[in-house]
Amino acid sequence: MFRIGQKVVCVRNFPVGQEVRYSTGARSNKIQIGSVYTIREVDTRAVHLHGVACVRLVEVVNDVQQTTVGPWERGYPATSFRPVVERGSETGMAILREILERESHQDRVSARAMLSSDKS
8 A cells, every 4th residue: 555655666557537536527637657656645445346456646636626525635546656766876886886896895805915914
């Protein structure tokens, strides 16, 4: 399950009008495959109708409609998204390179010292 504030990528297109909703009404904004969004809300109220939770996104706000269960903003099926896997920062990679170089240098120094002591 997703959490509020989590970055997700859209992995599935669906026709406008197929969003998770309680009733017909205004069309929602279309999302695009490959686009990255931020979870604003996870709503499980429609699971019994659609079999899946819906998510609402920071970057996409749909109109709120009056329904038989009260005000409802259309959301998107959680199954249409996957978590974004963040790569290590460039700073992190620089630190790893520095450690690797330092260890490699120390190994070379140790090997030279061992070779020198063997010749004596």
